Amino acid sequence: MCEELNPDLLVVTEHGFNNSNIENFKIQNYELANFYCRNSFKGGGVAVFLKNEISFTPLTLAKPTDKDFELTGVQVQTKNSNFDLIGLYRSPSGNEEIFFF
Template sequence: MPKKTTWKIMQLNVQYPRNKLNLLQVFVDEKSTNLLIITEHALRDNEIEYYKLDDCVLADSYCRKQHRGGGVAIFVKEHLPFKKISFVEQYCKEETIEMAGVVVHTNTHSSGLSKHNVIGTYCPPNTDVLYYLDTLNRAIRQTGPTDLSIVGDSLL
């Protein structure tokens, strides 16, 4: 029987990680984190791919195009098989609801491998809360009837 996977999902609001990668690496190592969700990373699409953590893969990210700040990134330990939830990006709206998502295949049930959806989300200040919740709800419904963790930073 395959070894059972222990889950540790962590979320940090990093606000500009450019000079904090060593600190993030220590955090991931000391806490034995499998998934790390970073919110408010403020990186652009052409920058985020250069930010790496040992033994982790940048699984998905959302970066703002027009405004500063914000963003969501999900790092997954290399040994965990995952797939990006591609439809999550269609629900993102800059400065309103920012998300990234992955499906991780884990061995947490007696029946063997299972799928676990993880959505990282950031709700910026002054967001239309009803719009945010409605949009998040639509994204959740689209994931279907699987295990789901919603992890993030919101001012709700």
């Protein structure tokens, strides 16, 4: 899919990895720029991948709650501007009041 569409940025949710094995999640020609892995529950997770030649800085964001929402992000630096890319996932069983607060 990546070869066909050739996106510069990818946000992957529900990757299912944990902090000890997330580095095994590889996509050819992309760098794992930042990620969030669940600590208390199985599955879940959010990861941001950028093409290898794209400059970025990982962002430190609000602490997610494994049950309600998960997020991660990066600041992408281009020749003309910088922008923040946020990957966000809300669990269907999560508390909407916490998510939309």
